Amino acid sequence: MTFVETHTGRNDLPTRDFSWMVDASAKRFRIHTQAYVGEDVYKAELERIFERTWTYVAHESEIPTPNEYVTSYIGDQPVIAVRDREGVVRVLINRCVHRGAALCREAKGKTRAFICPYHGWSYDTSGKLVGITDRNIAGGYDEDFDAPEGLYRVPKVDIYRGFIFANLDPDAGPLLDHLGRARDIIDLKLNMSPVGEIRLVSKPYSVRYKGNWKFQAENIVDQYHFLFVHSPFSKLQTKYGESTGDFGVHKAGKSHAERRNTRYHGDTYGCSQGHGLAFQPESDPENLKQGHFAEHFARLSEKYDEEMLCRIGGKCAAAIFPNLGMIHHQIRTWRPLGPDLTEVTVYPYELVGLDDELNAGMLRSQERFYGPSGYGMPDDVDIFSQNTEGLRGRAVEWLILERGIGSDVETENGDFRGLPASEACQRGLWRKWASAMKGIEQ
Amino acid sequence: MMATMSLSDVTAAASAFLFQEAKLLDDARIRDWHALYTDDCHYWVPIDETRPATECAAIINDNALALEERIYHLLETTFAAQTPKSRTLHFITNVFIDPASGDGATVVHSNQLIFELRTGDYRQVGLGELRPIPTSMTHELVRAGDSFKIRSKTIRIIDRDMPQSNLTFLL
Ligand code: FES
Ligand SMILES: [Fe+2]
Numbered sequence A: 001m002t003f004v005e006t007h008t009g010r011n012d013l014p015t016r017d018f019s020w021m022v023d024a025s026a027k028r029f030r031i032h033t034q035a036y037v038g039e040d041v042y043k044a045e046l047e048r049i050f051e052r053t054w055t056y057v058a059h060e061s062e063i064p065t066p067n068e069y070v071t072s073y074i075g076d077q078p079v080i081a082v083r084d085r086e087g088v089v090r091v092l093i094n095r096c097v098h099r100g101a102a103l104c105r106e107a108k109g110k111t112r113a114f115i116c117p118y119h120g121w122s123y124d125t126s127g128k129l130v131g132i133t134d135r136n137i138a139g140g141y142d143e144d145f146d147a148p149e150g151l152y153r154v155p156k157v158d159i160y161r162g163f164i165f166a167n168l169d170p171d172a173g174p175l176l177d178h179l180g181r182a183r184d185i186i187d188l189k190l191n192m193s194p195v196g197e198i199r200l201v202s203k204p205y206s207v208r209y210k211g212n213w214k215f216q217a218e219n220i221v222d223q224y225h226f227l228f229v230h231s232p233f234s235k236l237q238t239k240y241g242e243s244t245g246d247f248g249v250h251k252a253g254k255s256h257a258e259r260r261n262t263r264y265h266g267d268t269y270g271c272s273q274g275h276g277l278a279f280q281p282e283s284d285p286e287n288l289k290q291g292h293f294a295e296h297f298a299r300l301s302e303k304y305d306e307e308m309l310c311r312i313g314g315k316c317a318a319a320i321f322p323n324l325g326m327i328h329h330q331i332r333t334w335r336p337l338g339p340d341l342t343e344v345t346v347y348p349y350e351l352v353g354l355d356d357e358l359n360a361g362m363l364r365s366q367e368r369f370y371g372p373s374g375y376g377m378p379d380d381v382d383i384f385s386q387n388t389e390g391l392r393g394r395a396v397e398w399l400i401l402e403r404g405i406g407s408d409v410e411t412e413n414g415d416f417r418g419l420p421a422s423e424a425c426q427r428g429l430w431r432k433w434a435s436a437m438k439g440i441e442q
Numbered sequence B: 001m002m003a004t005m006s007l008s009d010v011t012a013a014a015s016a017f018l019f020q021e022a023k024l025l026d027d028a029r030i031r032d033w034h035a036l037y038t039d040d041c042h043y044w045v046p047i048d049e050t051r052p053a054t055e056c057a058a059i060i061n062d063n064a065l066a067l068e069e070r071i072y073h074l075l076e077t078t079f080a081a082q083t084p085k086s087r088t089l090h091f092i093t094n095v096f097i098d099p100a101s102g103d104g105a106t107v108v109h110s111n112q113l114i115f116e117l118r119t120g121d122y123r124q125v126g127l128g129e130l131r132p133i134p135t136s137m138t139h140e141l142v143r144a145g146d147s148f149k150i151r152s153k154t155i156r157i158i159d160r161d162m163p164q165s166n167l168t169f170l171l
Helices: A039-050 A175-179 A182-190 A213-219 A223-229 A231-240 A256-263 A285-289 A294-300 A306-313 A356-369 A377-391 A424-436 B007-026 B030-034 B064-076
Strands: A022-024 A029-032 A055-059 A068-074 A077-083 A089-093 A108-110 A113-115 A122-124 A129-131 A156-160 A163-167 A198-200 A205-209 A267-270 A276-280 A315-320 A324-327 A330-338 A341-351 A398-400 A416-418 B037-046 B058-063 B086-097 B106-118 B131-144 B147-157
Touching: A022 A424, A029 A424, A039 A330, A039 A424, A055 A068, A055 A077, A055 A330, A077 A163, A089 A156, A089 A163, A156 A175, A163 A175, A175 A182, A182 A276, A182 A315, A182 A324, A205 A377, A213 A330, A213 A341, A213 A377, A213 A424, A223 A231, A223 A256, A223 A377, A231 A256, A231 B064, A267 A424, A276 A424, A285 A294, A285 A306, A294 A306, A341 A356, A341 A377, A356 B058, A416 A424, B007 B030, B007 B086, B007 B106, B007 B131, B007 B147, B030 B064, B037 B064, B058 B064
Parallel strands: B037 B147
Antiparallel strands: A022 A029, A029 A398, A055 A163, A068 A077, A068 A108, A077 A089, A113 A122, A122 A129, A156 A163, A198 A341, A205 A341, A267 A276, A267 A416, A276 A315, A315 A324, A324 A330, A330 A341, B037 B058, B086 B106, B106 B131, B131 B147
16 A cells, blocks of 8 residues: 555545536526535535645645644545655645544644554654554564555645645646636735745634535625625724724725725636636825835835736735635635535735734734624625525525626636626636536546 | 722622623623723733734734724624624623732633524524633723723633634624
């Protein structure tokens, strides 16, 4: 038994085509209710999406030195992301290959070996089996025992600018192909740092909601809802502005029309890999010469031209298929726990090389909007429960995702560029979903 | 004046004050509750109270102005997470005065078990679920006339570094 066993397919559900749940044509884009609530759909998603797509598992700054690890999940499968003794990042299934006990019971730590609490088998941090207890005693193992090499290594692991991705599909294509245009968002976010790096320092926020994971994936790049769900926040913004810690992140606008102009600006993309991306570059470079970050942008302007500076200094957000979000100064992941239960974790990051004051300021800004007591995120997750409640009304079969469909433009690489007020981002997710959920050819 | 009181008298006075504070919360008398706080107050729900705020986010980290904003948000805006509103009930035990309390302030520790319930149509997803929130709290009380004001309130939820659901009401 080698580190990576050949996939026998015995775990697979019978082939079933779910792609009809996305009813898409030139003018039509509708999603069937079952795509959000079906137990069978959910199980198929775990196998056909989460186990065959590059998923985000951890960030390198969480395991900076050899023998440090964090636990994570690929879909619903528990993994350990560990930097081994040689410094190589491995992603291992958190399961003793003897009789299945979980090895790591802490979410984070440093160890020279993983020792199974059940019968004491031990593994080094590369996953190699280094000890079988009482191996040769009578009633132990024979000389020719077919001992496993070690823990199951997720066959594909790759890192993009510190983001560790893994893929359970040994035949998966390169990570960079999967990221595609989503790299632009990661680059813009990280290039805010003078050295182009981020670090996860704060404890994350974590919330669970009663709803499907795709609600979160759709919502993080949904400009449309902001003006409605978050209008109470805009009211706070109008009254309190910068004084309570916004740190220049949100611009209010007194009327709905004014707020609409701020919000509906820039480009959005629905990518062929399932990502939704929103770019809102700063429209007036003069604005970068004011505010908390003025000096910082002055320094960055030695490195980037004005157009790029406006892109870095503006706003952007991404839903990177299937489980990674980027917005504000945070990495967000979502973990499906069932068709109607999802865990969202928000990791505020520090920009390496930035003044402590600015990093602390961004932390206060995120405190105000995110987390279970913030003025934004709890409303989103409450809406997700409301969606779950509403979708019980299954007499209504289809949800409508046609906003702005006529303004989508297909780009040379198969992504669709849309207007910011449209649902182009969400359509990207569902196009990919439909192709992944077609069913596995046998 | 506190200096002249016995420890059991101070404990009794502080307990009575905590009960009064909790009653205002449970009766949704939000402005009266807010009036218990000093002008330099801190209302804090940490994720990790051992880490400095410069490097670790909190669930809530309100100075006096931010708390004012929170009250405004609750009373003057309509937002999804409190539509319909939560109902709470506080149960307070294990009250004791921190021996390190100085002259200026009385530091009171308590355990508070808060039950929370979203009102509205209880048959719907996300509403009508009775939720226990076990906490340990620290109040820093300063004398105001013959009662107290709250200079700081720290609320350590037992699972503060684990997934939470809606905490958009006052704890
Ligand atoms: S299950 Fe791990 S040693 Fe037996
Ligand atoms: Fe939102």
